[in-house]
Amino acid sequence: MKFGEFGGRYVPEVLIPPLEELERAYEELKDDDRFKEELDYYLKNYAGRPTPLYFARNLSREVGAKIYLKREDLLHGGAHKINNTIGQALLAKFMGKTRIIAETGAGQHGVATAMAAALLGLEAEIYMGAEDYERQKMNVFRMRLLGARVTAVESGSMTLKDAINEALRDWVESFEYTHYLIGSVVGPHPFPTIVRDFQSVIGVEAKKQIIGAEGRLPDVIVACVGGGSNAMGIFYPFLRDEDVRLIGVEAAGKGIETGKHSASLTAGSKGVLHGMLSYFLHNENGMMLDTHSISAGLDYPGVGPEHAYLKEVERCEYVAVKDDEALDAFMTLSKLEGIIPALESAHAVAYAIKMAEEMDRDDVIVVNLSGRGDKDMGIVMERIA
Amino acid sequence: MIDRSLIVFFTASYPSVEKTVEFMLTSAEAGADVIELGVPFSDPVADGKTIQESYVRALRNFRVEQVFEIARGFRKECEKPLVIMSYYNPIYRRGVKGFVEKAYESGADALLVVDLPYDEAEELVETCNDVGMKNVFLAAPNTSEERLRAIDELSAFIYLVSTYGVTGERREISPLAFEALKRVKNVCKKPVAVGFGVSRADHVRQLIEAGADGVVVGSAFIRIINEKGGNAVEDIRELTLNLKSGVS
Numbered sequence A: 001m002k003f004g005e006f007g008g009r010y011v012p013e014v015l016i017p018p019l020e021e022l023e024r025a026y027e028e029l030k031d032d033d034r035f036k037e038e039l040d041y042y043l044k045n046y047a048g049r050p051t052p053l054y055f056a057r058n059l060s061r062e063v064g065a066k067i068y069l070k071r072e073d074l075l076h077g078g079a080h081k082i083n084n085t086i087g088q089a090l091l092a093k094f095m096g097k098t099r100i101i102a103e104t105g106a107g108q109h110g111v112a113t114a115m116a117a118a119l120l121g122l123e124a125e126i127y128m129g130a131e132d133y134e135r136q137k138m139n140v141f142r143m144r145l146l147g148a149r150v151t152a153v154e155s156g157s158m159t160l161k162d163a164i165n166e167a168l169r170d171w172v173e174s175f176e177y178t179h180y181l182i183g184s185v186v187g188p189h190p191f192p193t194i195v196r197d198f199q200s201v202i203g204v205e206a207k208k209q210i211i212g213a214e215g216r217l218p219d220v221i222v223a224c225v226g227g228g229s230n231a232m233g234i235f236y237p238f239l240r241d242e243d244v245r246l247i248g249v250e251a252a253g254k255g256i257e258t259g260k261h262s263a264s265l266t267a268g269s270k271g272v273l274h275g276m277l278s279y280f281l282h283n284e285n286g287m288m289l290d291t292h293s294i295s296a297g298l299d300y301p302g303v304g305p306e307h308a309y310l311k312e313v314e315r316c317e318y319v320a321v322k323d324d325e326a327l328d329a330f331m332t333l334s335k336l337e338g339i340i341p342a343l344e345s346a347h348a349v350a351y352a353i354k355m356a357e358e359m360d361r362d363d364v365i366v367v368n369l370s371g372r373g374d375k376d377m378g379i380v381m382e383r384i385a
Numbered sequence B: 001m002i003d004r005s006l007i008v009f010f011t012a013s014y015p016s017v018e019k020t021v022e023f024m025l026t027s028a029e030a031g032a033d034v035i036e037l038g039v040p041f042s043d044p045v046a047d048g049k050t051i052q053e054s055y056v057r058a059l060r061n062f063r064v065e066q067v068f069e070i071a072r073g074f075r076k077e078c079e080k081p082l083v084i085m086s087y088y089n090p091i092y093r094r095g096v097k098g099f100v101e102k103a104y105e106s107g108a109d110a111l112l113v114v115d116l117p118y119d120e121a122e123e124l125v126e127t128c129n130d131v132g133m134k135n136v137f138l139a140a141p142n143t144s145e146e147r148l149r150a151i152d153e154l155s156a157f158i159y160l161v162s163t164y165g166v167t168g169e170r171r172e173i174s175p176l177a178f179e180a181l182k183r184v185k186n187v188c189k190k191p192v193a194v195g196f197g198v199s200r201a202d203h204v205r206q207l208i209e210a211g212a213d214g215v216v217v218g219s220a221f222i223r224i225i226n227e228k229g230g231n232a233v234e235d236i237r238e239l240t241l242n243l244k245s246g247v248s
Helices: A013-029 A033-047 A057-063 A081-094 A108-120 A130-135 A137-145 A160-174 A191-199 A201-214 A229-238 A305-312 A323-337 A343-356 A374-384 B017-030 B049-061 B065-077 B088-094 B096-105 B122-131 B145-154 B175-187 B201-209 B219-244
Strands: A006-010 A053-055 A066-071 A099-104 A123-129 A149-153 A178-180 A220-224 A245-253 A269-273 A275-280 A316-322 A364-369 B005-011 B034-038 B082-086 B110-113 B134-139 B158-161 B192-195 B214-217
Touching (some): A006 A305, A013 A081, A013 A160, A013 A191, A013 B134, A013 B145, A057 A066, A057 A323, A066 A343, A081 A099, A081 A108, A081 A229, A108 A137, A123 A130, A130 A149, A137 A374, A149 A160, A160 A178, A191 A201, A201 A364, A220 A229, A220 A343, A229 A305, A229 A364, A245 A323, A245 A343, A275 A305, A305 A316, A323 A343, A343 A364, B005 B017, B005 B049, B005 B192, B005 B219, B017 B065, B017 B219, B034 B065, B065 B082, B065 B096, B082 B088, B088 B096, B096 B122, B122 B134, B134 B145, B145 B175, B158 B175, B201 B214, B201 B219, B214 B219
Parallel strands (some): A099 A123, A099 A178, A123 A149, A220 A245, A220 A364, A245 A316, B005 B214, B034 B082, B110 B134, B134 B158
Antiparallel strands (some): A053 A066
């Protein structure tokens, strides 16, 4: 139930029964052959798995180590989020729920939730911070096209954290017929475990693929971390491979020293929010701080509890990359490889490039390219104009 | 600690330390039997719009220290029980021991932590026991009998949430509340207070008649303060008197 001291179930009493119901349903379903077959079917035929592990030859030549990209950006919807939403939507149906709710930051999880809901005949309502709603208008429109109701959340900092607050408030009222389809490895137990398990398909595939391509495991795996679902997904199957360095890249925003960032593992401290004990950016009174990142998907003052644990036991390393560095990597990857990454994923690319400059030609880095950058055109156009 | 009690909730430091003390004393004088003092929080997931708004405004100039100042100011003038209500992070961040000791010294009698179910509360409960502070835990209409027994064991009184939802005024008390009240009273030995959506004298009367040992009213008071700020004193007195008529 916990990752060391992290995780747990810090929720009002009324949410304990629905969380217990969810845990029981998931335990029953996760090893059920028919469920696994059904999930595999949709992942393959609907979402587009397996995704390629692409050797980025031009980029590698330029930077000095072999960089492979795990192409989650090629999935239906444009990000890794669909791995989790199809899994949880099937789980919701198994539990007899007719409605799903979700929070979204960049809009990618909202889109993936709306898709899974349409596919499986569920009603969907998506909560989105009003600020994100403005900066990710295209995704709002996409969610509506897919049949979801999108609600802009005007409270607090009007970003991802507030969208989660509002989804939790909805769930307290509606849990009898509603599943809260949480989008990252955050929230009260069992959510961080469920989301990690559904996202682990990324690491399972990547392991086979890199062994196929290189005949060995990679030296380093790099992934961006907001809540941390794509990172957990690719790290998890490698946790016992101790020679593989696992590096999570947080958003340093305008710089850690400016306070305008979202790097909770790098610059935060232990706290409790959204049902979990983890690392958070909060002041000395325990109030959550306003965070900043150029990428809405990383703009969150906390992080999944398993990451907090993996940092504490020093299995994974966590670093932070600034807006400008992510933007440079965004441009570099677009020009050199013809691949436009999501600004979130560009953080991982930026750090991989930085590392490669210090590594040998034969060293192997796998970058989780968690999403594509189409949704970020508006922001990037503003920044480079 | 409670018996046919009217429990009134105020947000700490809203609109100021001094005004909060004045509101609390006014309400106690007009008939409130217990005062619940809420620590404002940046992410109050169990609260509806009215209390959310009070938290946002209170946080513009807030330090946890102010909660203790308010408790001291109240205790100096009034002996009625004082319950501090908080989300867990402000307590955790300050350090459980430090918070509980300071709250107790300041005159608080009990602590209610909204997002801390008893399974996660070991450190808090132990600390409170050491210090002499009482605990209040939430129960809900869907809480199992097994959990109710554990809550009963640990609580000075049980705070029963009347419905599936967040805090806020509602026209009617949900039928769920009456069913749940009956069940909780059957299972638990400790007194039971009902809160969430309780905002009018007829609500109070119905719940007391149905066997509640206390009722908690929050949003109805906070709405007045949202509208009138520091000038809400007379309205607070009137609302307290009015609600109290439902108890006696």
